[in-house]
Amino acid sequence: xxxxxxxxxxxxxxxxxxxxxxxxxxxxxxxxxxxxxxxxxxxxxxxxxxxxxxxxxxxxxxxxxxxxxxxxxxxxxxxxxxxxxxxxxxxxxxxxxxxxxxxxxxxxxxxxxxxxxxxxxxxxxxxxxxxxxxxxxxxxxxxxxxxxxxxxxxxxxxxxxxxxxxxxxxxxxxxxxxxxxxxxxxxxxxxxxxxxxxxxxxxxxxxxxxxxxxxxxxxxxxxxxxxxxxxxxxxxxxxxxxxxxxxxxxxxxxxxxxxxxxxxxxxxxxxxxxxxxxxxxxxxxxxxxxxxxxxxxxxxxxx
Amino acid sequence: xxxxxxxxxxxxxxxxxxxxxxxxxxxxxxxxxxxxxxxxxxxxxxxxxxxxxxxxxxxxxxxxxxxxxxxxxxxxxxxxxxxxxxxxxxxxxxxxxxxxxxxxxxxxxxxxxxxxxxxxxxxxxxxxxxxxxxxxxxxxxxxxxxxxxxxxxxxxxxxxxxxxxxxxxxxxxxxxxxxxxxxxxxxxxxxxxxxxxxxxxxxxxx
Numbered sequence: 001x002x003x004x005x006x007x008x009x010x011x012x013x014x015x016x017x018x019x020x021x022x023x024x025x026x027x028x029x030x031x032x033x034x035x036x037x038x039x040x041x042x043x044x045x046x047x048x049x050x051x052x053x054x055x056x057x058x059x060x061x062x063x064x065x066x067x068x069x070x071x072x073x074x075x076x077x078x079x080x081x082x083x084x085x086x087x088x089x090x091x092x093x094x095x096x097x098x099x100x101x102x103x104x105x106x107x108x109x110x111x112x113x114x115x116x117x118x119x120x121x122x123x124x125x126x127x128x129x130x131x132x133x134x135x136x137x138x139x140x141x142x143x144x145x146x147x148x149x150x151x152x153x154x155x156x157x158x159x160x161x162x163x164x165x166x167x168x169x170x171x172x173x174x175x176x177x178x179x180x181x182x183x184x185x186x187x188x189x190x191x192x193x194x195x196x197x198x199x200x201x202x203x204x205x206x207x208x209x210x211x212x213x214x215x216x217x218x219x220x221x222x223x224x225x226x227x228x229x230x231x232x233x234x235x236x237x238x239x240x241x242x243x244x245x246x247x248x249x250x251x252x253x254x255x256x257x258x259x260x261x262x263x264x265x266x267x268x269x270x271x272x273x274x275x276x277x278x279x280x281x282x283x284x285x286x287x288x289x290x291x292x293x294x295x296x297x298x299x300x301x302x303x
Numbered sequence: 304x305x306x307x308x309x310x311x312x313x314x315x316x317x318x319x320x321x322x323x324x325x326x327x328x329x330x331x332x333x334x335x336x337x338x339x340x341x342x343x344x345x346x347x348x349x350x351x352x353x354x355x356x357x358x359x360x361x362x363x364x365x366x367x368x369x370x371x372x373x374x375x376x377x378x379x380x381x382x383x384x385x386x387x388x389x390x391x392x393x394x395x396x397x398x399x400x401x402x403x404x405x406x407x408x409x410x411x412x413x414x415x416x417x418x419x420x421x422x423x424x425x426x427x428x429x430x431x432x433x434x435x436x437x438x439x440x441x442x443x444x445x446x447x448x449x450x451x452x453x454x455x456x457x458x459x460x461x462x463x464x465x466x467x468x469x470x471x472x473x474x475x476x477x478x479x480x481x482x483x484x485x486x487x488x489x490x491x492x493x494x495x496x497x498x499x500x501x502x503x504x505x506x507x508x509x
Contacts, residue, residue, distance in 0.1 A: 032342045032343055032354075033342055033343055034343075035343045035344075035345040035352070035354075035423075036330070036334075036343075036344060036345055036346060036422070036423060036496065036497050037423055037427060037428060037491060037492065037493040037496060038423030038424055038425065038426060038427045038428055038429050038430075038467075038493065039427045041343070142487060143487065143492065152426060152427050153468070154427060195310060195312055195313060197309050197310050197311065198309035198310060198311045198317045199309075243347065243348030243349050243350075244347050244348050244422070244424055244431070245317065245347040245348065245349070245350045245352065246311075246315075246317065246345035246347055246350065246351070246352025247352075248311055248312050248314070248315045248352070248354065250312055251311070251312070268424065268425070269345065269423065269424045269425075270345070270347050270422065270423075270424030270425070275311070278311055278312030278313075278315075279312070280312065280313050281312065281313050281314055
């Protein structure tokens with residue numbers, strides 16, 4: 001299918017998915033305020049990068065966009081579109097209907113003409129790339145949000161080859177910058193700030209020091225729910241079970257193995273293992289950009 | 304009990320109270336008049352988690368919680384539902400042997416006491432029910448099932464629950480119901496919300 005579709009004389013603007021790579025989901029800023037019904041917030045794993053992609057296009061910050069894990073996305077424009085990429089920087093090329101191919105920039109406002117194909121390669125570092133479209137992806141909302149919650153199984157249908165993702169009407173405002181210069185946000189061994197608690201008293205007095213002394217490796221057992229980490233064991237000071245309590249993104253929950261799990265966007269609403277410390281909100285975004293095999297360090301921040 | 308406060312990162316406060324009744328009283332008081340900047344009020348077994356955004360911070364949220372006037376002695380305001388159950392669950396015999404009751408006595412115990420939704424978790428619309436017959440306290444199964452059908456009625460760790468959708472699960476299955484407890488087309492989508500009173504009734508097999 002080439003070119004734009006027309007319905008009742010109005011041009012339908014949409015993205016046709018040709019390939020998704022390892023995983024691509026539609027995300028927005030999630031569904032806050034429903035935790036008491038067992039529904040987590042979800043939304044973009046790297047909220048800062050997601051917002052930036054939307055701001056570049058003068059979209060509302062929460063307009064739905066694609067979250068692409070480890071590149072590999074291929075989409076075709078139906079109608080002339082403006083797109084912006086943010087998050088993990090990957091090689092990105094556009095091939096137009098006439099077969100001409102050119103590279104496009106990261107964190108920049110780029111044209112995706114009618115019939116053109118956008119291809120993302122594998123990012124050299126970082127994990128999640130956001131592909132925002134001016135007007136936002138206008139897929140149906142579920143409980144007030146277009147976010148895909150892989151833990152709860154909530155949200156729009158998972159994009160797959162052949163999916164047609166409608167693009168909403170362009171916002172009133174216009175992009176005011178062409179490109180957003182940002183220092184490389186994805187260092188090889190990121191240092192994440194943590195605040196102790198709420199259950200640091202369940203651990204030995206040395207456990208917080210241990211957590212901050214040596215790096216922890218991100219294991220392959222990691223996804224939007226959380227990242228299982230491997231490193232020095234965190235010793236408990238008390239045994240027994242914690243009654244279930246509310247969890248937040250960035251929580252470092254410690255099961256009996258003593259190896260922490262760092263919760264991300266689709267974390268369980270409540271959990272029963274004690275949380276020794278919580279990663280600072282702005283550093284949760286950086287955690288969400290680390291890959292399996294990469295090492296991270298924690299540093300205690302004062303509240 | 305005077306609440307205790309624990310910081311949970313830079314944007315949340317964990318409020319610890321005595322137990323489920325106090326959690327629900329405070330939950331009602333706070334949801335009726337949410338503190339400025341608070342986006343989520345999440346009741347759990349002995350705690351409420353309050354997530355907030357600027358301009359709120361830990362101290363302002365803590366003051367708001369201390370100003371809240373929860374009712375003494377919790378009176379549920381979230382309504383009452385009746386859930387008809389066919390008691391033919393795969394673990395009914397195990398629950399009987401774990402509790403020392405007969406299967407008939409397990410069913411009678413489950414239906415004779417009203418339950419209350421204390422909090423949600425595990426899955427959307429999965430309510431943890433408390434207040435039932437204390438003889439029904441059984442542990443989770445040694446091995447979790449990969450697939451538990453929607454509508455399964457289950458027991459574990461002093462709670463009862465109705466599985467809202469098909470999912471993995473480690474609770475002891477005592478029966479099943481046709482009542483839909485999670486419906487995306489409904490507002491709110493969850494039938495069993497914190498504070499809802501639940502009565503189970505037995506449906507005899509035809």
